Amino acid sequence: MKIHFIAIGGSAMHNLALALHQKGYQITGSDDTIHDPSKSRLEAKGLLPEIFGWFPEKITKDLDAVILGMHAKIDNPELLKAQELGVKIYSYPEFLYEQSKHKTRVVIGGSHGKTTITSMILHVLNYHDREVDYMVGAQLEGFETMVHLTEENDFIVLEGDEYLSSPIDRRPKFHLYKPNIALLSGIAWDHINVFPTFENYVEQFQIFADSLTNGGIMVYNEADENVNNVVEKATSSIKKYPYDTPEHFVDNGITYLNTFEGDLPLEVFGNHNLQNIAGAKWICQHMGIDEEDFYEAIMSFKGASKRLEKIAQGDTTTIFKDFAHSPSKVKATTSAVKVQFKNRKLIACLELHTYSSLNADFLTEYKNALDQADEAVVFYSPHAVKIKQLEEVTEEQIAEAFQRDDLIIYTNPEQFKEYLFSKNLDKSTVLLMSSGNYGGLDFEEIKTLVRA
Known part of the structure; x- marks a missing residue:
């Protein structure tokens, strides 16, 4: 079968492309930008587009199917061409x-x-x-x-x-x-x-x-x-x-x-x-x-990638990175770490990064989500709010939503990094919860905070 991927660089899309290539299908694809690890993995199998962008001429009647990724827009030139030619279009789950x-x-x-x-x-x-x-x-x-x-x-x-x-x-x-x-x-x-x-x-x-x-x-x-x-x-x-x-x-x-x-x-x-x-x-x-x-x-299962992932450990300090960002996940993850290391100070740092978490109406769902932490920090980027075209969220709204008087709030990535690197982490557990990277935090550098 000849399959073309519109937005081949996505995490799910490029993995499906690789799987079908492995199965013996002829795979082509397009995207306006592709980052690693997708880029290098597609390149290794000869599936990386030579030029980034959308090219309607790639869509022909001899294609068996087009698979359309969420990253594409409804007016995507390749999608419009596929619709015009009557080529079968599938979503990823279809x-x-x-x-x-x-x-x-x-x-x-x-x-x-x-x-x-x-x-x-x-x-x-x-x-x-x-x-x-x-x-x-x-x-x-x-x-x-x-x-x-x-x-x-x-x-x-x-x-x-x-x-x-x-x-x-x-x-x-x-x-x-x-x-x-x-x-x-x-x-x-x-x-x-x-x-x-x-x-x-x-x-x-x-x-x-x-x-x-x-x-x-x-x-x-x-x-x-x-x-x-x-x-x-x-x-x-x-x-x-x-x-x-x-x-x-x-x-x-x-x-x-x-x-x-x-x-x-x-x-x-x-x-x-x-x-x-x-x-x-x-x-x-x-x-x-x-x-x-x-x-x-x-007994030998160590966890899924980015799910309570231990990124550094010393004699008296452990640092975890977790994908948690929704209120229920934040509460469950924070509680789990506190129970596991009950004799240590828990420093829980949450980045509000998704559409939901940066929505003023949704913020109240975070009430008590960080209560199990001994020290609770929330980071968010006003720039990210603008990019997502959401209404501005204020520090006061965040403080009110979490219902915690001692909540520490940062909007500047450098100030947040300075806070982390100035802490004495002896007898502490640090929990970094985000689907982002706190405005550019280097997680490899974070490992240097822990003494062996």
Whole structure:
């Protein structure tokens, strides 16, 4: 097949391009800019466009399909040409469904935890040499790409994102996969720029639950009230498997899971990760991995990239970087780190970087999110607010939203860096939460703050 990618440089898009190239498809693509790691990975396989930009002449009738990325605009010249010629246009999730409609589709959904749970499942399967197709939203240790597609594998494991499919397909991605087996980890309002009310957001998960094939399996986090409500109302004829936080204890900074195999030490920690493990175990069992084999494999799981990633450690100091940015993730991550290192000072630094987090109406959702931190810092860039064409957010609004009198707020990247590098971090844990980089913070340089 001859496939052309419009906006090939995206994280998901370039991984799909690499997977289809590996499968033997003829791949071309365009983008107006491509950064690393996408750039070097495409270049290594001969898929990097020679010139950046949009070129309608690349779109011809002999193409089998065009795959349209979210980065493209609806007036993209290549998209308009494809529409004019009648070339079949797929969104990223639509094409994944086409590649997997004869397989058993396992879809992991939820506002939080879906990347980690998908990663846990793939780690366990890989540990036991079980071959599956997959799509996951992070680069995993031991996996060459974030997407893998074959003709022969029976299962495909898909991370089910609720964000939009493409500029011309406004359906959430996970509505298109029609799972045979699904998981719902939690529901907490996110993507306010697309789903303006909480009710509208929850409705997307109801549609997902109703999209399971008849006789399908729903694994769900019964500790989450919103998830419970959605699963109870599901109209499909499905089997339901709830999970909760498994029994565990923390000793000397290590979390141990209580199992019939004994007390198993884990590389990850926090109630949210323990719930993720419980959900991943159900999924793996439905995929043919028994409980004993699951526990053997999960002990060596170190976490998904950018999810509570330990970037520096000394005798009395640990620094974590985490992708957390939505209120529920920030609260869960902060609490997890405080419980794990209860005898240390916790310095939690959050960057407000996304459309939702920089929206004045949404800010109040962050109430008490940083309460578990001994010292709480919020960084945001007024420049980022302007770029996103949002109303100006003031320091007073942020202070009021978090409901914390001693909250430290920075809007200048240099001042934030100076604050970090002036701290005595002895007997401290630092938690850096952001989907950005605090206006240019060098995380390699951050490692120098820790004495071995």
